[in-house]
Amino acid sequence: MSEPQLHIYPDNPAVAKAFAAYLAEKIAAAKGHFHLALSGGSTPKLLFSILAEQYADKIDWSKLCLYWGDERMVAHDDPESNYGEAKSLLLDHIDIPGSNIHPVPTGIEVEQAAKAYSMVIKHSLDTDGSRPVFDLVMLGMGGDGHTASIFPHQMELLTDQEVCGVATHPESGQKRVSLNGPVINAAKEVCFLVTGAGKTDKVAQILGKEAGYEKYPAAHIEIKKGTIHWFLDEAAAGKLAN
């Protein structure tokens, strides 16, 4: 497993701009469909806007197949919905076939949704012999070191052999569907997008493998065959040893 590749930019807009260009190149280079799992939360919002405004006619969107690395069990038009966020900022502004978009079904019980989404992913992606393989999984990281919706109190999701698991937000108790650790780690590539001063300490602790780093789910994302990229702004990278 190779060392993580760091891409550090002055601020969140620069991170979003750089990752948009990076993603456009990846999709262009793909021979067939490019299977991408999107992260949620606030960090990718600017990326979605840049892709909609500057890449609408620069990317062959018919090559892109979209999934979500995690989703809150709310209606798709709820402000909390990761799919709803991507739809309003990006999907409604690009020419991507509806059949290429695979939102998590949130109108059913969360256990059923996790099972159903696992089936969608297994039927849509090639496998490495045992697990479906994403071309790229985008991940964010919370201030508590969670990633996707794998929180520190649910480390078992890092090794759960199902494609997707049922997660619970530690504060709100909100139910979520999340990709489990093994399928994230089976991806050809993982890109973390982490910005802001609120993430500085965890980024340094995890990337520096400092004492206690193993407590954080983001520290357990280690893809065997590919490279993990960290797209960071200077604030989030502020305590990284040079």
Ligand code: 6PG
């Ligand atoms: C989610 C995410 C989650 C997110 C981090 C960072 O659904 O919330 O997928 O893992 O990436 O919590 O969130 P921010 O980008 O809002 O800091």
